[in-house]
Amino acid sequence: MNTPVTLDDVVRLLAENESEARRGLSMVPSENAMSGISKLPLLLDPYHRYFFNESDHPDRWHFRGGQRLRDLEMNLTVPLLRELGRAEHVSVRPLSGLNAMALVLAALGGGPGSTVVTIAPENGGHFATASLARRLGLRVEFLRGAGPHELDLEHAADLLARVRPTLVYVDQSHCLFPVDVASLVATVRASSPGTLVHVDASHWFGLVLGGAFRNPLDEGADSLSGSTHKTFPGPQKAVVLTRDAAIDQRVRETQDYLISSHHFASTIGLGIALLEFRDCGGPAYARAIVAHTRRFGRLLDERGITVAAKDRGYSAGHQLWLDTEADGVAPKIASDRLFAAGLRVNFMAGLPGFAGQGVRIGLNEPTYQGLAGDDLVELADVFAAAVHDTEPSRELADRVAALRLRSRFGATVDSTSPLLETALALCADALRTTPATSRHAQAVAS
The missing domain is CATH 3.40.640.10 (Type I PLP-dependent aspartate aminotransferase-like (Major domain))
Structure with a gap:
């Protein structure tokens, strides 16, 4: 029997998920982040x-x-x-x-x-x-x-x-x-x-x-x-x-x-x-996605992961398809290992040219999160170590968390800006608002 979920549980789970998300990195190509x-x-x-x-x-x-x-x-x-x-x-x-x-x-x-x-x-x-x-x-x-x-x-x-x-x-x-x-x-x-x-x-x-x-x-x-x-x-x-x-x-x-x-x-x-x-640099961000994707495909290939379309430069956009099955690791297992290391990816059937399942990743959100240059080398090292299970997942997750300490694309609001103060006040006011149903319940109880 499922245990009923309380409001305390809701806030706790949201807080835990937020903490995990801030330490991890989504590489699902159909997802992205956005500014606060x-x-x-x-x-x-x-x-x-x-x-x-x-x-x-x-x-x-x-x-x-x-x-x-x-x-x-x-x-x-x-x-x-x-x-x-x-x-x-x-x-x-x-x-x-x-x-x-x-x-x-x-x-x-x-x-x-x-x-x-x-x-x-x-x-x-x-x-x-x-x-x-x-x-x-x-x-x-x-x-x-x-x-x-x-x-x-x-x-x-x-x-x-x-x-x-x-x-x-x-x-x-x-x-x-x-x-x-x-x-x-x-x-x-x-x-x-x-x-x-x-x-x-x-x-x-x-x-x-x-x-x-x-x-x-x-x-x-x-x-x-x-x-x-x-x-x-x-x-x-x-x-x-x-x-x-x-x-x-x-x-x-x-x-x-x-x-x-x-x-x-x-x-x-x-x-x-x-x-x-x-x-705030949208065109540069778009160009960086394409450059990062092609480079990351090469970095993974150099680390023993089979990447589709190598003969065509791996990709023209943000997606890469990985045939980990050819490397001796079932896509589901690869996904599990990557998740334990703080990296979220797709594994799925139906990728064109794949007989079975493959792993689908995207460089769109990592680019949005500010990764560039040597960050991509470190990310490729962590990624390959996770797939091949050559290093402890906890240590790999700490390395991913370190990569997340970057500046994101988009507007940066100074900590002393009145704009930030107003936005925070709006959030706090929204959270303090007590639903009428709760007030009615309190009145009945008293």
């Missing part, structure tokens, strides 16, 4: 509020809780996304990458019976795209390639001319190298001129906003989406961008029936993260 100031809205009143009145029309403030903070979405988050994403039209409504996928498929995929084309899972396509599209009544065809990191454009041309899809949804999830969007768009335009091309850049989004990857909209894509917590260091949320007013209108007409609360506080937190990204 960008998390502040999640603790305050906007977390509880709806916001719908984007036009600020006086007759449309049916939900008034977000009225005072309206400008933080419309004059901070949205303009920064337009600027960094180079798109005239932005939706900040999606709650996650998968939620954005559902919105785009529903808005642009056509009516029941329409055909959409996406990337085959063995070439890196997202596991959920085809199933979700079929649940919306759409037919699904796949783009394929001879290897796990490429698409066959001749096959694509034949497929597109034959099925004339409403939408090509480019959905790389397991991805070491990005799709050549410009060539794919040219193929679509030549073979099926009426077909829209949407690029889901969830894993690449921070690299796109930082200029380390080319913007798919510049490459001819009709629309772009991405989650904001992978290579971009923001809240767990997603956005949709386009330069086409008609596409934007279709997205807006659809989102009203798929998304109610769009998590207003997270949208404000996203705006703060975008401001930090623009003004």
Whole structure:
């Protein structure tokens, strides 16, 4: 029988987890950290509020809780996304990458019976795209390639001319190298001129906003989406961008029936993260992710760990795939050993080119945490020692904790700043607030 959890247990477990997180390092490529100031809205009143009145029309403030903070979405988050994403039209409504996928498929995929084309899972396509599209009544065809990191454009041309899809949804999830969007768009335009091309850049989004990857909209894509917590260091949320007013209108007409609360506080937190990204070295951070990933792949290879795509420089982005099975260590065991050493990684089946499971890691959060230079050599030494079980995990965990004593990317608030004092006072006030239910219970008890 499970022991009931008390509020004391909640606070204790949160404190223990926070202590462990501050000593450890996440290398899960689909996760990232964010600054304390960008998390502040999640603790305050906007977390509880709806916001719908984007036009600020006086007759449309049916939900008034977000009225005072309206400008933080419309004059901070949205303009920064337009600027960094180079798109005239932005939706900040999606709650996650998968939620954005559902919105785009529903808005642009056509009516029941329409055909959409996406990337085959063995070439890196997202596991959920085809199933979700079929649940919306759409037919699904796949783009394929001879290897796990490429698409066959001749096959694509034949497929597109034959099925004339409403939408090509480019959905790389397991991805070491990005799709050549410009060539794919040219193929679509030549073979099926009426077909829209949407690029889901969830894993690449921070690299796109930082200029380390080319913007798919510049490459001819009709629309772009991405989650904001992978290579971009923001809240767990997603956005949709386009330069086409008609596409934007279709997205807006659809989102009203798929998304109610769009998590207003997270949208404000996203705006703060975008401001930090623009003004505190976002492009340098994006370039560093790419450089660190390629270097770390080489460092692991030199330490006896089999890294996929060695012949292509290991990766063009933030992910590395490790075949520890080939090195005599089952991926689950490798993950366990790394966790004991303070390093969190993915182990999973379904990585393109892998017969069984592999270990998937990312250098996005380590880069955000400030690791660079010789730090990467030390991290590779710890990583390899953990996988091969050549040093005690406790000693390795202490070395990881030492690596965490770095400066993070983003705005640094001086300890004497009035801004910090105000933020801390807001946090303290939020924690001191006693719920009315507790006061009622106390009154009854007395």
